[in-house]
Amino acid sequence: xxxxxxxxxxxxxxxxxxxxxxxxxxxxxxxxxxxxxxxxxxxxxxxxxxxxxxxxxxxxxxxxxxxxxxxxxxxxxxxxxxxxxxxxxxxxxxxxxxxxxxxxxxxxxxxxxxxxxxxxxxxxxxxxxxxxxxxxxxxxxxxxxxxxxxxxxxxxxxxxxxxxxxxxxxxxxxxxxxxxxxxxxxxxxxxxxxxxxxxxxxxxxxxxxxxxxxxxxxxxxxxxxxxxxxxxxxxxxxxxxxxxxxxxxxxxxxxxxxxxxxxxxxxxxxxxxxxxxxxxxxxxxxxxxxxxxxxxxxxxxxxxxxxxxxxxxxxxxxxxxxxxxxxxxxxxxxxxxxxxxxx
Amino acid sequence: xxxxxxxxxxxxxxxxxxxxxxxxxxxxxxxxxxxxxxxxxxxxxxxxxxxxxxxxxxxxxxxxxxxxxxxxxxxxxxxxxxxxxxxxxxxxxxxxxxxxxxxxxxxxxxxxxxxxxxxxxxxxxxxxxxxxxxxxxxxxxxxxxxxxxxxxxxxxxxxxxxxxxxxxxxxxxxxxxxxxxxxxxxxxxxxxxxxxxxxxxxxxxxxxxxxxxxxxxxxxxxxxxxxxxxxxxxxxxxxxxxxxxxxxxxxxxxxxxxxxxxxxxxxxxxxxxxxxxxxxxxxxxxxxxxxxxxxxxxxxxxxxxxxxxxxxxxxxxxxxxxxxxxxxxxxxxxxxxxxxxxx
Numbered sequence: 001x002x003x004x005x006x007x008x009x010x011x012x013x014x015x016x017x018x019x020x021x022x023x024x025x026x027x028x029x030x031x032x033x034x035x036x037x038x039x040x041x042x043x044x045x046x047x048x049x050x051x052x053x054x055x056x057x058x059x060x061x062x063x064x065x066x067x068x069x070x071x072x073x074x075x076x077x078x079x080x081x082x083x084x085x086x087x088x089x090x091x092x093x094x095x096x097x098x099x100x101x102x103x104x105x106x107x108x109x110x111x112x113x114x115x116x117x118x119x120x121x122x123x124x125x126x127x128x129x130x131x132x133x134x135x136x137x138x139x140x141x142x143x144x145x146x147x148x149x150x151x152x153x154x155x156x157x158x159x160x161x162x163x164x165x166x167x168x169x170x171x172x173x174x175x176x177x178x179x180x181x182x183x184x185x186x187x188x189x190x191x192x193x194x195x196x197x198x199x200x201x202x203x204x205x206x207x208x209x210x211x212x213x214x215x216x217x218x219x220x221x222x223x224x225x226x227x228x229x230x231x232x233x234x235x236x237x238x239x240x241x242x243x244x245x246x247x248x249x250x251x252x253x254x255x256x257x258x259x260x261x262x263x264x265x266x267x268x269x270x271x272x273x274x275x276x277x278x279x280x281x282x283x284x285x286x287x288x289x290x291x292x293x294x295x296x297x298x299x300x301x302x303x304x305x306x307x308x309x310x311x312x313x314x315x316x317x318x319x320x321x322x323x324x325x326x327x328x329x330x331x332x333x334x335x336x337x338x339x340x341x342x343x
Numbered sequence: 344x345x346x347x348x349x350x351x352x353x354x355x356x357x358x359x360x361x362x363x364x365x366x367x368x369x370x371x372x373x374x375x376x377x378x379x380x381x382x383x384x385x386x387x388x389x390x391x392x393x394x395x396x397x398x399x400x401x402x403x404x405x406x407x408x409x410x411x412x413x414x415x416x417x418x419x420x421x422x423x424x425x426x427x428x429x430x431x432x433x434x435x436x437x438x439x440x441x442x443x444x445x446x447x448x449x450x451x452x453x454x455x456x457x458x459x460x461x462x463x464x465x466x467x468x469x470x471x472x473x474x475x476x477x478x479x480x481x482x483x484x485x486x487x488x489x490x491x492x493x494x495x496x497x498x499x500x501x502x503x504x505x506x507x508x509x510x511x512x513x514x515x516x517x518x519x520x521x522x523x524x525x526x527x528x529x530x531x532x533x534x535x536x537x538x539x540x541x542x543x544x545x546x547x548x549x550x551x552x553x554x555x556x557x558x559x560x561x562x563x564x565x566x567x568x569x570x571x572x573x574x575x576x577x578x579x580x581x582x583x584x585x586x587x588x589x590x591x592x593x594x595x596x597x598x599x600x601x602x603x604x605x606x607x608x609x610x611x612x613x614x615x616x617x618x619x620x621x622x623x624x625x626x627x628x629x630x631x632x633x634x635x636x637x638x639x640x641x642x643x644x645x646x647x648x649x650x651x652x653x654x655x656x657x658x659x660x661x662x663x664x665x666x667x668x669x670x671x672x673x674x675x676x677x678x679x680x681x682x683x684x685x686x
Contacts, residue, residue: 001565001569002538002539002563002565002566002569004441004515004539005440005441005566005569006439006440006441006442006443009440009569009572009573010569012572013572014571014572015572015576017401017404017576017577018401020400020401020402020403020404022403022407022408028400031401033399033400033401034399035399036395036399037394037395037396037398037399038395038398038399042398043393043395043398046393046582047393050386050389050390050393051380052379052380052381052386052551053380054554055380055381055385055386055551055552055553055554055555055586056376056377056378056379056380056381056551056552056553056554057363057371057376057553057554058360058361058363058374058376058547058553058554059363059553059554059556060363060365061360061363064365065365085428085556085575085578085580086575086577086578088575088576088577089575089578092575096439096464097348097349097352098347098348098349099349100349100444100466101443101444101466121439121572121573123443123444172347195345196345196347204401208395208398208399209398209399210398210399210400210401210402210577211397211398211399211400211401211402211580211581211582212398212580212581212582213402213428213577213578213579213580220345222344222345223345223348226344226345226348226352226353228357229352229355229356229357229358229464230352230464232428232429232431232432232435233358233360233431234360234429234431234553234556235428235429235431235432235556236556237428237554237555237556237580237582237583238554238555239389239554239555239580239582239583240580240582243398
C-alpha cells in the first residue's frame with residue numbers, strides 16, 4: 001500500500017456505483033435513470049453550444065445563466081444556487097466545507113450509501129440512525145454529529161416526509177432532493193428560515209441528464225458564497241451548462257415525463273404486490289420491494305441473466321430488497337414476463 | 344459569517360480565475376487557451392454521442408475507453424491513468440489524498456497560484472520556495488511538507504527543467520505537465536522509478552478543450568487505484584469522455600496546431616523584446632514579459648480597454664509581469680498594433 005496516502009483513504013472501501021454496462025442490450029432498471037430522453041430543447045442547446053470556439057475556451061465559472069434560469073423557475077435568488085458536476089459533487093463540497101477530519105456525519109438507515117463514503121473520504125465517521133414510521137426524529141441523531149444527510153424522498157425506500165419537521169434539526173442539514181420532482185412537496189421554504197439547511201438537486205433523474213453531470217445546491221446566499229471558494233473554478237463544462245439551462249427552461253416537458261413515470265410506477269406497484277412482493281408506497285421514480293418468504297438475491301440474478309438489471313441492496317440491521325427503477329412500459333412488460341416465470 | 348462552516352474555508356480568499364467574459368468581442372490572451380478549435384474528429388465524436396439515450400444514462404465511471412486510448416498514445420498502462428473533470432479536479436483529489444488538515448504543501452514561486460488555494464481548501468498551509476536558475480532544488484523544500492507541486496513547463500514563466508532532476512525529491516511530488524506538449528521533454532519515465540511521483544495532464548491547452556473539462560493523472564497503478572476511491576463516481580460526463588478520447592486519437596492534428604503556436608510564440612518573443620520587454624525563453628503556449636523601466640499594470644489596463652485581455656500578475660517577493668497567451672496571428676497583429684502606440 002502506498003504509505004504516503006492518507007490512512008482514511010487506504011482504509012476505506014470506496015463507493016460501488018450501480019452497474020453501468022457500456023455495451024450490449026440491457027434493460028437498465030438499476031440506477032434510477034429516467035427512461036425517457038431529455039427535452040429536444042436540450043439537444044438543440046447542446047448543438048448550438050457545440051462550436052470549436054466554445055469548446056476551446058473555459059466555461060463560465062459561476063454558471064450565471066443556469067442560476068438565473070433555475071432561480072426564476074424555483075423562485076430562489078441566483079445567489080442562493082451553487083452549480084455542481086452532478087449532485088454528487090455538491091454533496092462532496094458540502095461535506096468538505098463542514099466536516100473536519102475525525103468528525104462525524106449522520107444519515108438515516110436505510111438511505112443513500114454514498115453518505116458513508118463521503119464521510120470516509122473526509123477522514124470522518126458516519127453514524128446511522130433509524131427511521132421511525134419512515135420519518136426521522138431529531139432525538140435520534142447521534143451526539144456530536146457535524147452534519148446530517150436526509151434524502152427526501154428517500155432511496156431505496158421511496159418514502160417521503162413533510163420537510164417542515166426538519167426545521168429545528170440539531171445539526172447542519174442537507175436535504176437531498178434528488179427525487180423531489182416525483183412527489184408533491186419540497187423544502188425550499190425552509191431556506192429562508194434556517195442558515196444551517198442546504199438542499200441538493202440533480203438534473204440526472206427528472207430531467208433525464210445523468211450522462212451530462214449537473215446538480216446544484218440551494219442555501220442562504222452567504223453560505224453559497226463560501227461554497228464557491230471550495231469548488232474547482234470550472235467544475236461545470238460549457239455543454240453541461242447549456243444542457244442544464246435548457247432542461248430547466250422546459251418545465252412542461254419534464255412534468256409530462258414525470259406523469260408518465262408516475263403512471264408506470266402505479267402499475268409496477270400493483271403488479272409487484274400481486275406477485276407477493278412487499279412494497280412501500282413510492283414517492284420517487286423507483287419501487288422498493290422485499291419478500292418475507294424468500295431471498296430476493298436469486299431474483300436479481302435471474303433477471304440479470306435475462307438482460308434486466310435491477311438493484312439488489314442489503315442493509316445490515318434492516319434487510320434486503322430490490323430497488324427497481326421505473327422504465328418504459330415495454331421494458332416493464334419484459335420485467336413482469338420474467339418475474340411471472342419465477343414467483 | 345456562517346459559523347458551522349470550517350474555519351479554513353471562512354478564512355481563505357478563494358482562487359480568482361482569469362477573466363472569462365461571456366459576451367462581447369474580446370481578443371482573449373489571458374488564460375492560455377488554444378487559439379485553434381479542437382480537431383474536427385472531436386466535434387464528430389461529440390455529435391455521435393449526443394443521443395437522448397446516452398444523455399439520460401450515467402457515463403462510464405472508470406473512463407475505460409479514454410484510458411485505453413491515452414495509455415496507447417503515451418505508452419502507459421490504462422491502470423496508471425486517473426480521469427478527472429479537468430486537471431484542476433485531479434490536483435484537488437491528489438491534495439485530499441495526501442495532505443492532512445493542518446498539513447503543509449510546497450510549491451515553487453512564482454508558479455501556478457492554484458496550489459495555495461488547494462492547500463487552503465484542505466485546511467493546510469502552502470510554503471513557497473524560490474526557483475534558482477529556473478530550476479528547483481530539493482534542499483529548498485520547506486521541512487515537513489506533505490506534498491510538492493512543480494509545474495513543468497512552469498506558469499507564468501514558461502520555463503522548463505529536465506525532470507530527471509526530480510526523481511529523488513524529498514516529498515511526494517506532483518509534476519503538473521499542463522503545458523508539456525509545447526516543449527520537448529516529459530516526465531513519464533519517472534513513474535516506473537518512484538511511486539511518490541504523480542504527473543497531471545490536461546486537455547485544455549494543447550487539445551483545445553478548456554470548455555469540456557477533462558484532465559488526468561498518471562501514476563503507479565496501486566496509487567491510481569486508491570485515488571479512484573476518492574473521486575466522485577461519475578466525475579467525467581459522457582460527452583467530455585467522447586471528446587477527450589477523440590482528441591487523444593488525433594495526435595497529428597494536435598501536433599500541427601502546436602507547431603503553429605510555436606511559430607507565433609517565436610514571433611511574439613522577437614517583437615516583444617524589440618519593444619523593450621524582458622522575456623524568459625518560453626517552453627509553453629504563452630510568454631511572460633516584464634519591464635524594468637515601468638509598471639506593466641497600465642499596459643494591461645490599456646490593452647483591456649481596447650478589447651485585448653492579457654494576464655497581469657504580481658508576485659510578492661518576485662515582481663510583476665504580463666503573461667500573454669499565444670493567439671491567432673491576426674490577434675497578435677492587433678496586440679502589437681496597440682502595444683506600439685504605448686511603448
